[in-house]
Amino acid sequence: MRVFISGGCKNGKSYHAQRLAKHSAGSGRPLYYIATMKPVDSEDDERIARHRADRRGWGFVTIEQPQNIEEILKKCDTVGSFLLDSLTALLSNEMFTAGGEISENAAEKISGGLRQVIEQIPRIVIVSDYIYSDAIKYDPLTEAYRKSLAGLDRLAAGRCEVVLEAAYTQIIAHKGGGVFDALP
């Protein structure tokens, strides 16, 4: 079961995503957390350490993959259950490079990797952020970022059997919601 989940911030996406991934792992499969955040300061380091401690009780093995997402196919057993959190961070990492340059083909590059990942991993939960409904006229760069993320979201949503939107910890099922209802 492949799941795409998005929604606004602090709506419970990660929590539900963890439940779904854990459920998919069953009793024998490895459970992977694909960490995409690239820490830039000590605040990020602390946040990551905290999240990591939270997940430890769930049985996740953390794989750091802030770029080149297709590399998880080599690092992990694809029979496992994966939680990829998030497309938003992956895009930032690929689009805004360390040297301060903007990579214009970031979305295309991630699309290629993401297609392979979704094709070869039958149990994956992919998290993204819904950043498309505000009344701001953004600068061209931010607008390009939103457009690119929407393209990745739609690619993932189109290929996943289950598409969910988190709304203040509740779930709106756009596709395949029965799976979510069946969770313990």
Place this chain on the structure above:
Amino acid sequence: MILIFGGVYQGKLGYALERFGLTQSDVYYCSEDEAGIPKDKRIVCGFDRWILALIRADRDVLSAVDAFIKQSGDVIVICDDVSCGVVPVDPQLRQWREETGRAMALVSRESNEVIRLFCSIPTRVK
């Protein structure tokens, strides 16, 4: 009238073209600089941009939208949902956000069908 709304880049226009078997020649694209009533094409796309044009031209938004509804027949209105973010600092964008909400409520009331798009997936809300 049919209203299709959703966040930006969610596949609203693509959905409308496919579902109703229409082409680009059936689409009127609203502009932020054109306050005239959208031309009578099957699809009026970017309704929110027309609302911004009305505000910039200092026109009364709701009476313009009302006139549009009265003179438009079997039209499909496509509008970006701009209602969910942080309140903008810019007063004009603040007004845009609110007037778009009121305009959408009017159009929604007059529509036989209202559809929201999320990642290319439609949900019928009316």
